[in-house]
Amino acid sequence: MATILVVDDELGIRALLSEILSDEGHTIELAENATQARSVRERMRPDLVLLDIWMPDVDGVTLLKEWGSAGLLTMPVIMMSGHGTIDTAVEATKFGAIAFLEKPITLQKLLRAVEQALVKTAPPRPAPAVVGLPTYARPEQGSVPVATSHSMAMSSHMPSSNVLASEQSFELDRPLREARDAFEKSYFEFHLAKENGSMTRVAEKTGLERTHLYRKLKQLGVDLSRNKRGSGG
Numbered sequence: 117m118a119t120i121l122v123v124d125d126e127l128g129i130r131a132l133l134s135e136i137l138s139d140e141g142h143t144i145e146l147a148e149n150a151t152q153a154r155s156v157r158e159r160m161r162p163d164l165v166l167l168d169i170w171m172p173d174v175d176g177v178t179l180l181k182e183w184g185s186a187g188l189l190t191m192p193v194i195m196m197s198g199h200g201t202i203d204t205a206v207e208a209t210k211f212g213a214i215a216f217l218e219k220p221i222t223l224q225k226l227l228r229a230v231e232q233a234l235v236k237t238a239p240p241r242p243a244p245a246v247v248g249l250p251t252y253a254r255p256e257q258g259s260v261p262v263a264t265s266h267s268m269a270m271s272s273h274m275p276s277s278n279v280l281a282s283e284q285s286f287e288l289d290r291p292l293r294e295a296r297d298a299f300e301k302s303y304f305e306f307h308l309a310k311e312n313g314s315m316t317r318v319a320e321k322t323g324l325e326r327t328h329l330y331r332k333l334k335q336l337g338v339d340l341s342r343n344k345r346g347s348g349g
Contacts, residue, residue: 117140117142118142118143118162118163118164118230118234119142119144119160119162119164120137120142120144120162120163120165120166121144121145121153121157121165121166122137122144122145122146122147122165122166123147123149123150123152123153123165123167123168123171123179124166124168124171124196125149125168125170125172126168129168130148133166133221133226134146136223136226139316140227140314140316141312142230149172149173150171150173150174150175150176150178150179151173151174153167153179157183157188161190163191163192163234164192164193164233165191165193165194166194166196166230167179167193167194167195167196167213168195168196169196169199169204170197170198170199176195176196176208177204180193180208180212181211183212184211184212189212192233192234193213194213194215194216194229194230194233195208195215195217196216197216197218198219198220215232223316227316297336300332300336301336304318304322304333304336304338307321308338315329315330315340
């Protein structure tokens with residue numbers, strides 16, 4: 117995944133963008149002003165920069181021009197502003213910005229802009245090796261394997277070697293609440309694995325609001341770290 121530099125003087129904006137983009141598997145670098153942004157750019161070349169226009173020391177367009185004249189504008193830059201105008205957006209694109217996002221930034225617009233900015237430089241994503249439940253699911257003695265083909269193998273002594281890796285097993289001789297929690301945990305682990313740990317996409321697939329989803333996963337004891345994509349996510 118990509119390394120993205122977020123430059124914005126508002127703490128809330130930096131935190132929100134960092135959370136969303138980290139959920140997508142990206143590594144996030146943060147800067148609250150042009151000075152910090154320069155420092156990050158001297159240290160590394162991010163794959164993408166989200167740059168606020170209105171900042172207290174040096175505005176984003178000025179920093180964009182500075183990078184361009186110094187030969188440092190070697191990465192795509194998306195400008196952001198809550199007070200932007202058409203003229204501002206045109207000026208930013210003239211000096212090298214590839215897109216302009218107006219605050220408040222919606223989730224869909226942010227993800228679409230980031231995806232479009234990275235699509236030309238991102239390596240092709242490999243096809244998933246297994247489509248189904250996580251391969252770490254293994255049946256236990258006395259349990260009933262539930263197959264993804266919707267068939268149910270009722271033998272309680274089926275050898276594990278005969279059980280597909282895409283099957284999950286549940287112990288049914290337990291209280292309903294415990295059985296339901298076990299199923300829900302496997303359900304969310306399946307979707308997290310399928311979506312490579314993206315909380316945004318899991319929320320869309322399962323029909324849950326993100327905050328509710330976080331609470332649900334915490335309640336079920338789902339390990340989110342094992343599903344994060346990349347070292348920074």
